[in-house]
Amino acid sequence: MATDDERVEKQGESLDRAKALRKRAKALKIEARQIEEAIDNKGLRCPKCGCGHFETDKTVPVSGRRIRRYKVCRYCGRRVRTTERIEA
Numbered sequence: 001m002a003t004d005d006e007r008v009e010k011q012g013e014s015l016d017r018a019k020a021l022r023k024r025a026k027a028l029k030i031e032a033r034q035i036e037e038a039i040d041n042k043g044l045r046c047p048k049c050g051c052g053h054f055e056t057d058k059t060v061p062v063s064g065r066r067i068r069r070y071k072v073c074r075y076c077g078r079r080v081r082t083t084e085r086i087e088a
């Protein structure tokens with residue numbers, strides 16, 4: 001049987017762990033988004049110059065789980081619009 005002191009100590013410990021995990025999850029989410037962006041940019045080709053390097057100008061939510069991204073070609077400045085589904 002744990003004493004109250006031990007229990008309090010354990011709670012504090014798990015709170016710290018939860019905080020650390022949350023921080024890690026946030027960092028991973030950012031990383032995942034960057035990877036996703038790199039993946040989708042890979043499949044996209046500029047209709048004008050044919051290159052595949054885009055910068056995302058802005059992201060606009062459409063409806064439900066869809067977002068619209070406005071991208072700009074890094075070479076010729078051509079703007080393209082993509083609609084993507086957000087995975088749950």
Ligand SMILES: [Zn+2]
Nearest residue numbers: 046049073076
């Ligand atoms: Zn281009």
